[in-house]
Amino acid sequence: MTTQRKKRVLMAKPGLDGHDVGAKVVARALMEAGFDVRYTGLRKSPEEIVGNAKEWQADVIGLSLLSGSHLPFCQRLGELLRQHELTGVVWVVGGVIPEEDVEKLRAMGVDRVFPVGTPLESITDFVRESTK
Amino acid sequence: MNKKDESRPPPVCNESGIEIKPVYAAEDVEQSGGFDRIGAPGEFPFTRGIHKDMYRKRPWTMRQYAGFGAPAETNKRFRYLIENGQTGLNVAFDLPTQVGMDSDDPMASGEVGRVGMSVDSLKDFEIAFEGIDLDKITVSLTINGAAPTLIAMYLAMAEKRGYDVAKLRGTAQNDILKEFIGRGTWVFPVEPSIKLVGDTILYCADKAPLYSPVSVCGYHIRESGADPVQEIAYAFCIARTYIDHVLARGMNIDDFASRLSFNFDVYGSLFEQVAKFRAARRLWATLLKEEYGAENPRSMWLRMIAGGGGAGLTIEQPENNIVRGAYYALISALSGTQTMALCCYDEAYTIPSEKAARISLRTMQILIEEMGLCDTVDPLAGSYYVETLTNQMEERIRTAMREVDEQGGIVQGVVKGSVQNAVSKQAFERQKKLESGETRKVGVNCYRIEEEERTVEYHPFEEQVCAEQIDRLRRLRDERDNEAVERALRRVGDDARAAQNVMPGIIEAVKAYATVGELTKCMADVYGRYQEPVCL
Numbered sequence: 001m002t003t004q005r006k007k008r009v010l011m012a013k014p015g016l017d018g019h020d021v022g023a024k025v026v027a028r029a030l031m032e033a034g035f036d037v038r039y040t041g042l043r044k045s046p047e048e049i050v051g052n053a054k055e056w057q058a059d060v061i062g063l064s065l066l067s068g069s070h071l072p073f074c075q076r077l078g079e080l081l082r083q084h085e086l087t088g089v090v091w092v093v094g095g096v097i098p099e100e101d102v103e104k105l106r107a108m109g110v111d112r113v114f115p116v117g118t119p120l121e122s123i124t125d126f127v128r129e130s131t132k
Numbered sequence: 133m134n135k136k137d138e139s140r141p142p143p144v145c146n147e148s149g150i151e152i153k154p155v156y157a158a159e160d161v162e163q164s165g166g167f168d169r170i171g172a173p174g175e176f177p178f179t180r181g182i183h184k185d186m187y188r189k190r191p192w193t194m195r196q197y198a199g200f201g202a203p204a205e206t207n208k209r210f211r212y213l214i215e216n217g218q219t220g221l222n223v224a225f226d227l228p229t230q231v232g233m234d235s236d237d238p239m240a241s242g243e244v245g246r247v248g249m250s251v252d253s254l255k256d257f258e259i260a261f262e263g264i265d266l267d268k269i270t271v272s273l274t275i276n277g278a279a280p281t282l283i284a285m286y287l288a289m290a291e292k293r294g295y296d297v298a299k300l301r302g303t304a305q306n307d308i309l310k311e312f313i314g315r316g317t318w319v320f321p322v323e324p325s326i327k328l329v330g331d332t333i334l335y336c337a338d339k340a341p342l343y344s345p346v347s348v349c350g351y352h353i354r355e356s357g358a359d360p361v362q363e364i365a366y367a368f369c370i371a372r373t374y375i376d377h378v379l380a381r382g383m384n385i386d387d388f389a390s391r392l393s394f395n396f397d398v399y400g401s402l403f404e405q406v407a408k409f410r411a412a413r414r415l416w417a418t419l420l421k422e423e424y425g426a427e428n429p430r431s432m433w434l435r436m437i438a439g440g441g442g443a444g445l446t447i448e449q450p451e452n453n454i455v456r457g458a459y460y461a462l463i464s465a466l467s468g469t470q471t472m473a474l475c476c477y478d479e480a481y482t483i484p485s486e487k488a489a490r491i492s493l494r495t496m497q498i499l500i501e502e503m504g505l506c507d508t509v510d511p512l513a514g515s516y517y518v519e520t521l522t523n524q525m526e527e528r529i530r531t532a533m534r535e536v537d538e539q540g541g542i543v544q545g546v547v548k549g550s551v552q553n554a555v556s557k558q559a560f561e562r563q564k565k566l567e568s569g570e571t572r573k574v575g576v577n578c579y580r581i582e583e584e585e586r587t588v589e590y591h592p593f594e595e596q597v598c599a600e601q602i603d604r605l606r607r608l609r610d611e612r613d614n615e616a617v618e619r620a621l622r623r624v625g626d627d628a629r630a631a632q633n634v635m636p637g638i639i640e641a642v643k644a645y646a647t648v649g650e651l652t653k654c655m656a657d658v659y660g661r662y663q664e665p666v667c668l
Contacts, residue, residue, distance in 0.1 A: 015227070015242065015243055016227035016228060016230070016231050016233075016239065016240070016243050016317075017227060017247075017316070018311070018314075018315050018316015018317050018318075019314075019315065019316065020316065021314070021355070021356050021357065021556065021559050024556040024559065024560070024668060025556075025559055025560045025563050027668050028556075028557070028560040028668060029560070029563075031668070037668065039666055039668050040666070041664045041666035042316045042664060043231075043239075043316075045239070067227060067243060067246055067247050068246050068247065068482075068593060069242040069243050069246055072241065072242035073242065096480075096481060096482075098481075098590050115447075116447045116480060116481075117446070117447045117448055117576075119567055120563065120564075120567060121567070
């Protein structure tokens with residue numbers, strides 16, 4: 001039997017917002033679903049998040065954004081992922097995201113947006129499928 | 133099990149874990165602690181409220197949370213709310229202000245004026261409160277990490293406008309310990325953060341004795357996953373930390389305890405919340421009297437804002453939140469709150485629209501004007517159910533406080549991250565119960581509308597407002613007397629190093645138009661910055 005390393009999810013809180021109940025709930029759900037999960041803590045810059053993801057060789061980056069500043073952050077994060085040739089990393093975003101911004105985020109490289117109200121199972125299912 | 137048992141209704145537990153009986157009678161009250169400790173309104177132990185006549189004399193203060201963009205925009209919203217009958221203001225600051233940064237800080241990029249009003253200097257306060265009579269409208273500042281600076285700005289602004297600071301009323305949230313547990317706008321490490329709360333209490337007791345420098349928040353701890361019992365227990369442990377700190381600096385309990393206030397949450401089962409508040413009032417009064425030896429009854433008063441309920445609102449079928457808001461307001465009124473603020477129905481999506489804010493205000497006004505909520509004090513008193521539950525909740529809060537103490541106290545818990553961890557674990561359990569349908573939520577796990585059309589309008593964010601704010605900040609730095617600013621900042625740094633009260637220096641600095649970011653930096657150079665114990 002070969003033991004495969006667990007897929008790694010880096011859960012991150014970019015910007016200054018301190019509301020991380022959602023980020024931690026999703027992190028716990030992913031842990032329960034068998035992923036290796038690390039949470040960055042609050043107030044991380046896109047540079048720090050990408051740096052962490054690269055160093056830890058994360059398979060997935062999950063961003064939680066509630067303050068309305070998702071577009072500028074994701075713009076920058078997308079650029080950095082391309083710069084560091086990390087476009088293979090699955091990138092998901094959750095939080096207070098207006099429907100009209102979903103396409104804009106997709107264009108920046110986000111694989112999937114999970115707005116408030118998404119069941120945990122949809123998130124764990126998507127992450128499992130996309131890291132197969 | 134016989135047939136009779138099978139026909140009985142299934143057991144029901146409230147969120148705090150108390151089993152609810154189908155019927156209550158006098159013996160339930162007797163067995164849970166009796167009727168003796170209810171007392172009269174306005175008298176120790178204040179179960180029925182801190183005032184004898186309560187809302188007959190004056191209804192609760194209506195204080196919707198508001199603020200966005202630049203100070204001039206927020207001033208417009210303030211005036212709109214006041215014109216519509218609001219009796220207090222509750223200021224929302226943007227994130228850079230909340231964590232003590234200037235608008236042009238690189239970390240502030242994209243966040244200026246986004247979730248609240250942007251403030252860099254006293255100038256912004258002058259604009260935000262222009263035309264508002266600070267004697268008639270009391271102002272509450274929702275500020276924590278940067279509270280010393282923002283309190284100083286408020287006092288300086290009022291003084292500049294000719295108000296006597298010694299008679300000025302108002303509140304600052306300024307509860308930093310709960311920021312480490314939930315909400316996250318910390319700046320300095322835990323110990324100096326407590327010291328700064330102490331500085332504001334000492335300063336206000338001396339110079340602004342009617343100002344409430346701290347509003348201890350169970351609210352955000354509850355929103356982060358705590359149950360109603362823990363909400364009160366953690367808040368009381370935090371309040372005791374501030375009290376102990378100030379006592380250790382030589383104050384007498386009756387010199388400042390009457391100016392402490394609280395901020396609690398209202399969502400959940402109606403009777404459980406009402407009992408929670410009545411129990412909390414009685415327990416707080418008892419603690420102050422017996423543990424701290426307070427003699428002035430005002431020191432024993434649990435004054436509170438009870439409202440919000442954000443975690444109870446849903447993004448699904450947002451109009452249902454209007455109805456929830458009405459019940460939350462009812463809970464708050466039945467609980468004898470001093471101040472009320474409701475989350476607006478669109479707040480799960482966006483900054484409330486004018487219309488949504490007005491509906492929240494009207495909700496409270498309907499209770500006051502049409503529903504008879506102000507006619508008599510503590511109308512649920514004497515109910516077998518409510519009195520039993522009040523006794524039981526009080527006992528459970530005491531037990532929860534004892535457990536915190538046994539585990540090394542709330543400060544240790546926060547430093548190690550064990551409190552944060554416990555609360556976040558509960559948030560996860562709560563979410564799972566919601567998704568499994570064990571906890572029913574209308575529009576979410578029952579009575580859902582698939583393919584729902586949502587008609588909420590998003591608050592427009594004006595990019596140029598942020599650019600203008602930065603422009604004004606840069607002009608200010610050119611135009612002010614920079615020598616005076618440097619002198620004042622040096623004093624703040626020196627006072628911090630000498631473990632003196634930094635408030636007099638901060639007042640001097642903000643009067644010279646030192647900025648939020650400059651003051652934060654000056655203190656961080658001495659105190660350092662908080663390093664978060666990241667835990668899951």
